[in-house]
Amino acid sequence: MSLRLNPPFRAEHIGSLKRPQELLQKRALLDAKKVTVEELKETEDASIKEIIQIQRDAGIKSITDGEFRRHMFFDGVFDNLEGMKYIPEVPLDWLMDYVPDVMAFKKLDFKKADSYVCEKKLRRTKPFYLYQFEELKKLTTPEEHKNIKITVCAPEWFHLRHGPYAYPKEVYANDEEYFADIAVAYQQEFQELYAAGCRNIQFDDPLLAYFCAESMITGMEERGIDHAALLDLYIKVYNDCLKGRPDDLTVGLHLCRGNFKGGKHFSEGGYDRIAIKLFQQINVDCYYLEYDTERAGTFEPLKFLPKNKSVVLGLISSKLAQLEDKAELKNRVRLAAELIAQGEDKRTVEEALNQICISPQCGFASHSDGNNIGSEDMKRKLSLVTEVAKEIWSDA
Template sequence: MVSSLHRNPPFRAEHLGSLLRTDSLLKKRAEVDEGRVSRSKLTAIEDEDIQEIVRLQKELGYSAITDGEYRRHMFWGSFFPDLKGFVEIKEPDVEIFRPYMPDIAAFIESNYKPGESVICVGKIRHVGSTYVDQFKFLASLVTPGEIKNIKLTLAAPNWYHMRYKEGRAYPGDVYASDDEYFADIAKAYQAELRILYYAGCRNVQFDDPNFAYFCSEKMIAGWKTDPLNKCSVDDLLDKYIRLYNDCLAERPFDLHVGIHVCRGNFVNSRHFSEGGYDRIAMKLFQHLNIDTYYLEYDTPRAGGFEPLAYLPKHKNVILGVVTSKFPEIEDKEVMKKRVMAAIEFIAKGNQETAEESSKRVGVSPQCGFASHSSGNSVTRDDMIAKLKLVREIADEIWPGEP
């Protein structure tokens, strides 16, 4: 399936959605959670801080502007909790999770109990968008011509499936199989995307740590030794790709869709999974009906650029060569050389020139700066310095492009 992009070439400099919150925003959210102040008090601060972060993004030269995910506690937001058939559970029993999933393994190792999760308890149905008001407010802060570029981040449709032990993702008397469960998940996303599109949204990005888990040898070994699992790792990857494609089956031709394959953020900027994209590259790039891939390439744990040879000519890749986890500033010249090296692999795989391949490439930080509201181990000044560096790398490789 050849996608029709609403923007081609891609934006040369992007960021991955979440940005550091102010202390006042974090404090007010805590007060709301504790029941000490009304939600309206928090909304007022969110509005103010979003206006400021939009101003900053414009000042730094970014076109795919986000609201920093300031209305969310975690990167996935409120989509699943507000679907009929799902409930949010506080301090879930760790026994319901697959212990070899990289994020769960990190929690267990750190003696950290997940604060919340969302689980299916009945038939799934979309009953209203919780994202659309976030989009509308963001759209009100840019010019009419910029609305098509602003970016809304979405929860991965497989997020509340892979982490649960076999038989725990949904009740067996509600759904007889993964196929039935996924069919209703897909319908819910189709409804959400339809609402967002009619509101003017033309640019969405799925944030998906699970695809990176398929690159983890530890996860794969755990999966193979788990007697409860009914399918192979490769079959599960195929299921998730079909799920995404079903979620996007009704999208309009001018709705741009990206996916960030994330290795996770945890306390003290800890990552979750390791492993190169080699195991999943062909299926990820050629079978998944996505326009742009946002890939983490800030450390050796992501492997080499060789898998990019599978990227088709009609798709884009944004290379996350600058880390968002730590304050140390990368050497700009080294980063530019890495980007050019990646382009060479894309060109070789497509039997085209590096100049041709370069048209479908951009740069970004490897992840957001605050996948969880408390943020990574960087300050606001560090974040700004990183965003400036990304913009400078892009400007020097692709002069004059957005």
């Protein structure tokens, strides 16, 4: 697999962006059945045009629609997959306590939660993200189409959350059968996206970072769950989802530790526990890693990054309005390059630096309400990403 740096670009962003108030209000009116889908789309289109221009002005080349056509970052797959059933009030014991965000919600005394669970054989009978890609093409120039990035849900999203309740045993005898059908659905989706011109896909997956959290590891062991085997299963699922993908389809993997209302995170722990498997066994091209606070650990795990992959360092907070110091950001990038260079597969610091890009640590709105920073703060953060990138790399 050859190294792809374009995309991702030196200056990146994760995908979700701050939604304007007008869009939030219009979506609320749709939920209340006071406006039509067509009226909502008019507002979506206008809002996405504005956010595209914000990305251009900031120097961000990998264009997204900010996930403005979604409520949550993980929307798209399981709400469109035949065989999944929406449950407006899922029994709380169907949500595994060892999953960090589930644990956090239960501590907040959430009385109910909605979710999706499998009820019959899973099949992709309609596209997941093709509409969003095609609509974004209409709002961008032909020259920008190759740079459009589509963010997609992690394939194990509901499986980890629901454990033994993820699917009925009379439908699937085991996890391997369940994920085999999910992998086929992703393969079909990626083939269709590629045929439409998509060349940049990013998985959004907080769950893999949860395997770095001591709380989840301990909780699984108490339940008799082999967490190492489960991580191996999820790695196989990723690789199965990507079978047959074209060589020029760039695929990235974003890990974070939670980005909920008020900037709340759900888990802590460095990438050390999963680094070898993460970097060397999952067949993606690049990794978008949260690195804005100490909860993500050190850069030491980057020593396991192969020469043919890149890492996007999420050094800039999408939760706090205060701008990071440029000099400190550049020093941290240099430190990461030095550690990569010292890795198992030795390389020069300059070679390692060529494998690095920078970004905010997460999106600015994993859910529709967004983080507690303003639109102007977001613009300054995106501009800071590109300014630092240009000062580090001449090709930024």
